[in-house]
Amino acid sequence: MRRLRILAFGRASALAAAGWLVVWQLVSWAVAAPVVLPGPLEVAGALVAGLGDGAFRRAILWSAGRIMLGLGMSYLLAVPLAWVSRRWDAVRAAARPPLRVMHAAPIACTAVLLLLWFGSAWVGCAAVVLVALPSLYFPLLAGLDAAPAQQREVFDAFDVHGPRRWLGSTWQQTVPALRAAGAGAVGMAWKAGVAAELIGISQGSVGEQVFQAKVLLETADVFAWAMVVVLLSTACERVLDAVLAQSASWALRIATRVRRSSGEGTCCGAVCLRHARSAHDGCAPVSLTVAPGERVCLMAPSGAGKTSCLRMIAGLDEPAAGAVEVRGRIAMRFQEPRLIESATAVQNIALFANGALDMADIAANLGALAPGLDACAPVSSLSGGQRGCVALLRALGAPADIVLLDEPFSGLDEAAHRAAAAWVAEAAGKRALVVATHDPRDAELLGARVVVLDAPGGGADGSAPSCWE
Known part of the structure; x- marks a missing residue:
């Protein structure tokens, strides 16, 4: 359709030019x-x-x-x-x-x-x-x-x-x-x-x-x-x-071919929040400890501070109060895909994989996560669910020690939800995993500990005065 419009516009422009020459x-x-x-x-x-x-x-x-x-x-x-x-x-x-x-x-x-x-x-x-x-x-x-x-x-x-x-x-x-x-x-x-x-x-x-x-x-x-x-x-x-x-x-x-020496993700990543409160919302302070290799689901309704908690862990927001300590490299799946629109699905992932996945691995994982996805097409042409899968693989494919996922399965039907959760559970390996979700099924599917943020002080997991004691 777009090509036909361009051809029609070209013919109209040529006719207009010829008319002005006659005049x-x-x-x-x-x-x-x-x-x-x-x-x-x-x-x-x-x-x-x-x-x-x-x-x-x-x-x-x-x-x-x-x-x-x-x-x-x-x-x-x-x-x-x-x-x-x-x-x-x-x-x-x-x-x-x-x-x-x-x-x-x-x-x-x-x-x-x-x-x-x-x-x-x-x-x-x-x-x-x-x-x-x-x-x-x-x-x-x-x-x-x-x-x-x-x-x-x-x-x-x-x-x-x-x-x-x-x-x-x-x-x-x-x-x-x-x-x-x-x-x-x-x-x-x-x-x-x-x-x-x-x-x-x-x-x-x-x-x-x-x-x-x-x-x-x-x-x-x-x-x-x-x-x-x-x-x-x-x-x-x-x-x-x-x-x-x-x-x-x-x-x-x-x-996508530039490499930085960083190695693969390890099982040494850990997170600790001590009464941390974001400056960008009015939610209660959060106390949370994520041990190396542990999986945690932050459970709360929308607007309760799950995203703010992940942003503080990722270093995108400074806490207005309390402290945030992180050991290890971060990879994050935002609520929105936030992809490079002109790039292909493979390029979006390879850019952050830093050599941890080669092109064949990326294509294979995309095929498993989103069957039928054209990995070589610009992501601007993909559906919303496919774009979400690309963003999910971008986070899990990066050589990170801590993986943060913000509502990673939103918009998926029941079958796709379970398939994506099973893939995440396997791909996360021994890395620390923090998932913000409002769906109680995710903790079971991921084998994760549940931390509820709807009460003052956040998850009652008994964080110590020093995160690493």
Whole structure:
């Protein structure tokens, strides 16, 4: 359906373009003054004649090289500057005034200054940076600010940092914003570059050719050069957009192959909460001890603090009161799947498995947990139940010592519920397991101890003043 809509839109656009060309030709004939308004036939003739001229082609290469260099520099400056600005407000505040001035300054004025500073040969390249850098930076920063924090919490909970986090999270959030910003910045860069060349009369450039055509009143040539700039700008925009879109896929493939020395999950993970209370809800303080290899089900109705308890254990929330002590590495299955939408099911799991599971193991486990799931399809195309299974395997497949599961079987029917619980009971092995649930069957299915959080002080499991005594 989507492909048919794209084809229909393409046909409608082509018909609209043909209609405007007809209108242009009719108006040109009505004016009957080619010096004032040449028609598309005259412009096409000038363009064909120019393409046969070596100077015409060299001018295109000369300008395209410098404009592309300026665009490349703009991307290389805008992306890290936006990342740093999102993290540190001081950098954001310092960068805003000069970039706002660059964004608002008229190119006719700035081109004169750039001509004095860089000379006519490089004035076009400098003008491109002046225009493209703020045009990329501000939309990119806005896109990064709007990116949901939920994805960052997943990487925090699993303690994934360095190249895997940069490639699997940061770059995935950057690419959509950068593609949206580039849609306008590339066209503006080409216009600014050629305009600066025209003002500086850069020898051998497209701008110089336009200046000469203007002086000689060769209006058809001016239109032909305008057509060349439009076509080159459009082609450049499409190529850059395709490269950026593909780079997200490349980054995910590389990220799933990056390894950090961590070993497999062990049976040494342990947790202790002493009268811990979250700052984000009004629930009673929780006291809880989970011994190495022990399985615990936190039982309580919705809103009683189960999720807050898991978030404190994972280090995502600091306790407003009491203490939380954790020994070992954490893996967590959140209530929401929180998957990387552009990645496949296998990639979502491999990114956090850190080599603990190879691709064949992941595919086999997915087949056992969710029969019929297409492991190589983007998770955005999966059903809600299948997405939940991917998130569950992501948590159990990570090399963690403590596995936290928040309502892992919600939305499953009876048969699927029992099958998933049996799989979790086996996959958890000897690792500590803490499951937040409101279903009393889960404790029996997982062989877990029950801790009820609905009373003041949380689970009455007699935690000692020191967790490890």
